Amino acid sequence: MATEFHNLQELRHSASLATKVFIQRDYRDSTICKFQTKFPAELDSRIERSLFEETLKTLNCYYAEAEKIGGQSYLEGCLACATAYIIFLCMETRYEKILKKISMYIQEQNEKIYAPRGLLLTDPIERGMRVIEISIFEDSGSTSSSSSGSSPSSSTAQ
């Protein structure tokens, strides 16, 4: 994991940032955390639509699971209330556990799918759960055209 992280940093150092795309929240199902699955035009030449949609659907599922109001959330709420919420000082909430899973999933997706294509996903929690930021990199050796490929950077991440 550490070497892969190091490779992602190398990617950032060797490649230059061309642009960023922001995937906005989808509020059609009220205020639960859900991101739009519309495929941005800027990524058209960089990644397959199906891979992108798969990532987004999985993320949306994780968030839906975290925000699900059901038996487990009631139990957690009632137990915490009975202890005047002091239990939260020692226990991790369900939401926090799922956020950790999301963080690991994004890292894994970055390493396996996005970094080889010169892209980088930012965990939404770092942007206030408002957007998924996708950084589009260009190789430092290539021309400044944003439509050019990024093959040298793909090897560093693998």
Place this chain on the structure above:
Amino acid sequence: MITRKVTRKWEKLPGKNTFCCDGRVMMARQKGVFYLTLFLIVGTCSLFFIYPLPFVLVDLFSTIKKKKNVLFVFSIPVFAVLLFVFVVAMLLRTSFSDPGVLPRALPEEANFIEMEIEAANGNVMAGQRPPPRIKNVQINNQIVKLKYCYTCKIFRPPRASHCSICDNCVDRFDHHCPWVGNCVGKRNYRYFYLFTLSLSLLTIYIFAFNIVHVVLREYRNIFEHVVSLTPHCTVLEVLVCFFTLWSVVGLTGFHTYLISLNQTTNEDIKGSWSGKNRVQNPYSHKNFIKNCCEVLCGPTYPSVLDRRGVMLEDSTRPTPSDASAASTYKSTNPVSQTTKSSAPLIPNEHTPEEAKPSIGAGTQKSTSSPKEEKPPSPTSPNAVAPAVIKESAH
């Protein structure tokens, strides 16, 4: 040896919050009224535990005939102590936690939104007023307007509002409460509600206890050797409890009503979901129990403000520990295009903060403080009573 002081992210957060305990505690700037609340609660309860509680217990003990009554007598002070601890815990939890502050947009995101707005608005003729920055979204078959926040440079999520006292956008903004010294929003609303509920119970308990004690004393003609203290303690407690009862119980009732409808104080005051031509509340499940469960037993949302994250000294940008790092900002960092982001000064209801020198005059305040000054419940007395009148701030 150079000792590098670690800079945590809370030190660089915009907004008018104060932070304590190295970022663990987050409050509004004005904390005076919060100290008053704490003093009134702790002071009155301490007085109660000194007098009349011990005297009544002693009196009850002496008249006990059955063993099971001993348990009942013991439960009286235990219940009072537990309730007091719960009230203070809820107050501190409400006051010290992040209400659900939305961090401001970083420059790239702000520019991206600007470009989207300009693309959506099309070409505006010179001299013509640009259209207001509003996004329409459909939530549960109702059209809800998302407003643009000029301070935070984001389109506010539904139910979010900008608090001008704290200068932050808060998710599911209810109101700014000076009595707890913090905003009440998505993350701390349930603690606030439990605080008012438990405080109501505690107040009723102390009030009833004092009344019962006075009545008992009259009936039994108990000679009080602490004659000089008795009337003062009781009178003081009864006075504080009397005024607190009217306000806090009323406030608890009002918030119970709001919870049952899944509304916020902000929405209620603005009349967002009332009236014939208005949109019906799209967030309500139309079921009292479901609404209560969602608000009180829903998931505990994490704070999206990474207050205790470490900032590297060589960069003004935060650097989180995982791979999706913000060090990308080092590579291309468009110097703040403030002219672009604040240029279309739209004289609509939300005039940008940058255009107005005094923040107090900003229309974003219209969503929070002036309206919060009015007591929301018709049964509550007006604000000037000497004791704990919490509704005045709401």
